[in-house]
Amino acid sequence: xxxxxxxxIKIWIxxxxxxxxxxxxxxxxxxxDVISHGGTVSxxxxxxxxxxxxxxxxxxxxxxxxxxxxxxxxxTKLKLETIKVWLGFIGVMLAYISLIALVGFxxxxxxxxxxxxxxxxxxxxxFKLSKRVE
Numbered sequence: 001x002x003x004x005x006x007x008x009i010k011i012w013i014x015x016x017x018x019x020x021x022x023x024x025x026x027x028x029x030x031x032x033d034v035i036s037h038g039g040t041v042s043x044x045x046x047x048x049x050x051x052x053x054x055x056x057x058x059x060x061x062x063x064x065x066x067x068x069x070x071x072x073x074x075x076t077k078l079k080l081e082t083i084k085v086w087l088g089f090i091g092v093m094l095a096y097i098s099l100i101a102l103v104g105f106x107x108x109x110x111x112x113x114x115x116x117x118x119x120x121x122x123x124x125x126x127f128k129l130s131k132r133v134e
Contacts, residue, residue, distance in 0.1 A: 008070045011091065011123035012063040013056070019116035020052040026115060055116070058102055062094040074129070084124050091120040 024047065069090045073083045095116045103112075 005067075007127055007129055008063065008067040010127050011120060012059065012066065014123045015091070015095070015116055015120040016055040016059055017052055018119040020048060020055045022115035022118070023112050024048045024051055027112075059095075059098055062098045065094055066091055070129075080129060084129065087124040088121040091124060092117045095120055 024044075066087075070087060073086055076083075078086075096113060099113050099116070
């Protein structure tokens with residue numbers, strides 16, 4: 001099976017951008033203790049952009065491992081649906097491991113990790129992973 005190199009990159013970007021948005025704006029609703037709110041709209045926008053930039057930079061190792069998983073799984077004879085299930089699972093595990101390494105297990109339990117894992121899994125299913133016989 002062949003795949004475009006942009007497949008894991010799209011998933012990584014969507015997870016970091018949408019995950020940061022869900023984390024920041026969802027913290028108003030769910031009261032995550034990792035973000036302080038206040039100030040003007042430009043302050044809030046700057047805070048979201050900072051969280052997004054940090055998410056993109058901090059998740060580069062996870063993205064590289066995810067790319068490696070995509071590369072290895074597409075070389076197997078597994079069905080496309082099975083590959084996407086595995087990629088969703090691997091993405092979630094990489095997100096958990098990355099966030100535990102960055103913020104610790106206690107902060108992870110407060111629910112912020114789901115803001116990143118949901119776009120990861122949805123992105124694995126949404127973006128097209130082409131299947132061609134080599």
